[in-house]
Amino acid sequence: MTAGKPDGVSRTGEFEFIAQSLAPLAAGYEGAFGLTDDAALLAMSSGLTVTSDTLVQGVHFRNEDPLDLVARKALRVNVSDLVAMAAKPHAFLLSIVWPETVAADDQMRFVDGLAADAHQYSMPLIGGDTVRGGDRLVITITAFGEVERPLRRSGARPGDRVFVSGTIGDGWLGLHADDLDLPDPVRNVLKDRYMLPQPPVALIEALRATATAGLDVSDGLAADADHLSTTSGAGIDLQLASVPVSAAARQWLVKQANQTDAMVSLITGGDDYEMLFCVADHQVDQMMSAAIDVRIDVTEIGLICDGSGVRVFDEKGDIVQILKTGFTHF
Template identity: 35%
Template sequence: MGEFELIRQFFQPLAAAGGSSQLLLGPGDDCAIQRVPPGRDLVFSVDTLVEGVHFPERYSPFNLGWRSLAVATSDLAAMGAAPVCFTLALTLPEANEDWLSDFAEGLAKASATFGITLAGGDTTRGPLTLSLQVHGTVREGEALRRSGAASGDLICVSGTLGDAGAALAFLDAPSPSDMERAVLEQYHVPQPRLTLGQQLVGYASAAIDVSDGLLADLQHILDASNVGARVQVNKVPMSAALQNLEGNKAVNLALTAGDDYQLCVTIAPEQWARLPGSVQAELTVIGQIEASPGLRLDGGQKNVQTQGFDHFGRTV
C-alpha cells in the first residue's frame, strides 16, 4: 500500500466524519485552515510518542490510537481550552493494513469522544513514532497557565491518581484480575478532563495535567509561579483497585507515577467558594500554596522521590 492510498483509506474518513465550524479546510491541500472566532485565543500543543519509550512494543494499535490522542488532548484540558482539530505525523515500519485499520478505529473513537477533528498530517517510513499537534480555543486572555498560583491558594486534583503507574506491572498479564483490569483501563484508555478544564476557567489560578507524576507536575506550577506548597499526603485520592493491589506502595504511586492525565489546579479560597458544587465534586483539596519556595509533604511520607519522567535522565 502506497502512502497516498494509506491516507485515503484510513485517515481521510476521520477528517470527514467529524467537523468543526472553525476548521475551514482539512486534508488534501498543503495546509489546513482554521478560523479562530472573535474573542477567542488559539492554543496548541504537540506531543511525540515513540514505541518502547512512551508505549510498549507490539502495543495494541486500537489502544494506541485512543491513547495517543488522549495524551495530546489532555494539554488542552490543562489550559481550559475547547478542542477543535489535530494533525498527525505517523512514522511506520511498514504499511500493515490490519494494524492501520485497528489504529484508525481507536483514533476515530477518541476523536469523536473528545470532539476534535483530524485536520491533516504526514506519513513516512521508520521506527513506529507518532506526533500529534492539537489545536483548541479559549476565551481571550483567560487560558489557564502554570504561572498564576499565589500563597493561600488551595491545591486540588481531579479523579484518582496512581492507577496508570500500577498498570505497568500488568501490561503482559494473560488473565488480569478485576482489580488489574481496573488499573489497566486507566492506562489504555485515559480520559482527558476537557469539560472540567473549561469549567475551571475564571476560577483556577494555575493548572497542569498530571502526565509525569503529581509531585513533579505540581513542582512545575511552583517554579512558574515562584511559590512553594504543602501537600497533605493522606488526602491524595486513590482508587480502591490501586490500594488493593499495591497496599502501602499505593501512595507512592499516587504521588509520583505518571500517565494519569488528571488535572492539578490551584484555586483561591474565595474562588473555591464561588465554584459550582458540581465542579467542586470533581476535585479533591490536597494542600495549599505557600509563599516560601519548596514542596513539603505532611502525613508521614519519608524519602519520596519527587522527580518525574524525563527522556534524558535529568531530575525535573
C-alpha cells in the first residue's frame, strides 16, 4: 500500500474534473465554450459575458489577511477573468459564507474594501446571498462583462507572437515575503502585489483590436501557457530570459544560487493576474502602440509554433525542465 489520499477521496485533478465531469453539462450551450475559457457568453447575441471565482479562507487567502484587502482581491480576480475575454467590467453578484465567529468590525472592513473596488472598476453589486456557518470565510463572486466578440484561448496560430503584460512572479514572492531575505520596503511591495493584483483593464481595447488568443495568468505563466496551447491546438516556445520581472523581484533573484531555477519558481508560482496573449505578426506594431497609449507594459516572450505543449528555453537555447507548471485547486 502506498501513501496518498484516503480510500474514497477523489484523485482527479482540477482540469480533468472539469473536462470529464462538468463540461458535458455545458453541451449544447454555445457560449459556454466547453468550459475551456476564463468566462462564458450568456447568449451569443447578448454582448454579456460571465465568470465566477470562489476564494476560501486558508486556501486562497490566509487567516490573518485583512478582510478589506481580501474583498478587493476577490473582485479583482474576477475582473482579471473579464479582461482575459476582452470584456469591460459591468456588474457583479456576491455570495458569502461568514464563519460563526466573525466580528461585526471585520464584516464592515470587508464591505469597505469591496465598495472601494466596486467604485474603482465601475461595477455595482446587483445581488447575491449571505449566510453564516462553519469555521472559515468563503467568498464567491460572479462578475459580468460587456463584449461583442470575446477573446478566447483557442485562436492562436503558428507564427503568432506571444506577449505578457506587467511583470511575473511578484504575487508568488508576496505570498512568501515574510520568509524572504529582503529589506522591509521591498517585501511590502511584493505583499501588495499579492494582496492587490492589478488586472490590466486599460489593455482591453488593444486586445479587442489585435489579439488572436489570450487568458489571464493566475495559475502560473507556464501552466497558463499550457492551457492556451492545449485549447488552440498549437505549441508555444517561451524564452525564460525574456519574461519580465519587477525591480523588487530582481532583488530576490540576485540572491539565488541558481538563476534558472529561481526564474522557474517565478513562472510557476501563480497569483500574477496579468494577461498572456498572442498577436499576429502584422498587428504587433498596432498593439504595442496601443499599449503605450494606455501606459501598460507588455513584453514579447515567445512564439506560437506547430506541434503541441510548451517549451521553455534558457539563454543558451537549452530546454528548461519544469516538473510542476503551476497552481491547481485540487
